[in-house]
Amino acid sequence: MFAAAQLGALAACIVLFVPMGMAGWHLSRNKMLFFSGALFITLAVGVHIAPYFPAASQFLISTLTPSFSSSPPFRPSSCLSFMHDVSFLPADAPSSFDWLPIRSRSADCGFQKLSRSDAGELLNGSWILVAGDSQARLFVLSLLRLLLARSAMEAVEGDLFRRHSDYQIMISEHGVKLDFVWSPFEANITSVLQKLRGGPRLPEVLVAGSGLWHMLHVNNASDYGENLASVRRSAASMVSPFSSELAMQPPHMFWLGLPTLLNSMLNTEEKKEKMSMTVWDAYEQEVDGSGVLRPSGGSFVLLDIGSLSRSCGLQCTTDGMHYEGVVYEAALQVMLNALLIESQQRI
Template structure:
């Protein structure tokens, strides 16, 4: 990523930051001087509203950030394809996890690829439990999806990155639904998360690059819409809450001193409402589109507030 490969050329990085600020308009100069700017804006990235919430499945839904004073000062931006292409130029982005994370990857793909290509990929991956990788040649971007539905498999992937001393610019990971459905032991999930947290320590590649790390949380679960019976019994909101508490207790999230910034799919899906899901687990594209927009804004905030020298 031009704006994230800080070790390649410090001057290029500095110029790129200025270009992004001026052309995309995500951050406003008057707020750069505030020492609390980065933290406060990161904290309110999820301050969104759905402009319309038609009570029907499949209806088009639009959204925006709230217009309160704190949110307005952060000047969050909805990235369109031109802006996203500049932001993600020469980047390597990895989504790793279950089907929720795959939906996040598809939302990212929509920002940089042609619609027909996205449709084909979406249909191809819909029923498959497999990895996916593509290169967006026009911007030199590599986008990967790693099928790692269990938390313990995420640890193995991070250790592979660490062994090679080469990391993506952005890593979005998330797991829990399969742990709930097939492993059924919350204590084992807790152990896996703590192991994952340990594997994320000291992520420094040979070129000095440190990846931006995100955790894609589990969605609002609506058991009444699920089939078969096993899902309705095991994928419940009380159990999701218990597993989510394990994520918090592991201190893997930035909020608790860990390395991962949470993309709160539960909040975004609950706010969208039950009409936004057909099966009680997977939600309409807009939920994951918002998560990707939050992620990109977070990356820009983090990048522009890390010393370039």
Template sequence: MIGAVHIGLLAACVVLFVPMAMAGWHLSRNKMLFFSCALFITLAVGVHLMPYFPSISDFLSPSQVISLSSPSNRDSCVSFLHSVVYSGGGVIKECGIGCEKRLGWDWDWVGSGRVAGCEFQKLMRSDASDLLNGSWVVVAGDSQARLMAVSLLELVMGNEAMERVRGDLFKRHSDYSITVDEIGMKLDFFWAPYVGNLTELVLQLRRSRNIPDVMVVGAGLWDMLHVNNASEYGSALRVLRDNSLTLLPVSSNLDVGNSKPAARFLHLFWVGMPMLITTMLNTDEKREKMTTAIYDSYEDELTTSKIWRESGGPFFKLDVRLLSELCGPRCTSDGMHYDGVVYDATVQIMLNALLIESNQKLE
């Protein structure tokens, strides 16, 4: 793409060589000087007016390079966050209830085209710690949300420290709280398998005015199995959406020492349901009630509820369905809970979304 330096060199050549060529045609000195001055003034005026004509400026500048510092390009890059690929595989290692990791199994963002231009970063432990330093993170929902909490804690604590707390985190249908002292990050997990449970949590936070910095929620699988009514699920989603919108933006009484509470932005994420492989589900009841048709009806309710930010709702969509589909049957042993690599990718997508929202870039 032509740049400003090239244009300057071209203009200089025109001003220098055109009069010389005219002199070679034996024009009078006065005519040559008049033409040279007129040409110089025209080029000078054109260079100064060029910034006021966006279409020309865009053509003449390297605007095709994507930069996360531009708001429009940030929005464009958000749409590519789920463009990932999986690779590897190998020995299976258990990592908790419904969770497995394959040694050598890995993922990354697509390394070409506009996805590569967005420069997404797979955050290491130190990077994630810097980003979440001093934050209060709330994770609430069913087993999918719990697996998200596991991947996030593994990232900021390391595998060895995570092994010491994994048993407590995986106590059946229970809440869990931990503070990572090194970075002052607090994580609270709330067992909330129904959308109504999530709404109760939102109302509780609103009443207490103790609002977290990051909230990751998701529910649907339990409703599908134990209620099996998509329309009721959709109604509950709309109630959750309306109550969650009242939290944005928020003022929190966690800001002490000020005469007036400071406004703080709450980052809300929705953990989508994974792809269900009916033939792999481990009970007859699941195979009967969690069919593809019923699953699709629940997904339709999620879309029409407009709970996601892309449709005006409060929640950024973490598309676990897409991420699990890309990994496929090789990444699950029960058709519902996927290998840790899927949730690791989901956590990294969430962290990169936080980077984009806060207009940060790690060095």
């Protein structure tokens, strides 16, 4: 290592300082120019040889990088995991619930409930695309409830919940374009991703999720995993450094996990037979093994509806599959806080 350092320093001196000395006589007539040139070349040499000296590298980093000592260290996996640790409790209104983060676990990550104005500022000018099934539709409803005034929600809910249909809205107050694309199967999500590649713009935020329809109508966990692998490849193509779309910033991607299924509450015998916890576990394992999520090399950050719905429990569902809005509100806040973290990293 020491020999390498000597060779690096010698090469830098020959390549940089010798030409500087030869030009010095001419540059000395303009002292400011000479000083500026000398400073620039000295810094260039420092950058070239610093990797050979770890202590020097650390010094340069600590000297040239602004200090953010007031901010807690960012630990992506632990922070996102802690953000899903919330507690649900009865709210003031009858048959309604609220939620709170478990502060002892999430305080270091700065997890907070964003208000309407804060969320509007964070998402200002963004295109948000949500592709999925009924769970994704409920997630969109929570987002709209946060961004829109209550008086505007009645008309919105009627349009949003037209059975098996797409939905789009422009929220002019925040310049937010929101699209929901009905995509109950993984192949539908893959198709959405492939169409985005050929378009003139990528969304700033992409939320996707599926599995319930596959579980009910196909009921084959291995096939589900193969379809998720196709989703993973299509998503990766939008963030690949070799993709022509890299002239555009890749979207922040989130995956809506499967909700916890309460078999005794499912409303048909077919659902009770095909959507057991054993099948649910097998589908969850395919999500983990497909590589679609960040921890396994994928592009999607998990919004863990399974964990959140399990925490809320029987009190938050009437059919054992779809949960009260408070569950999706909590997932939405996890996404917004993750966006805050990622936006700080991209700056």
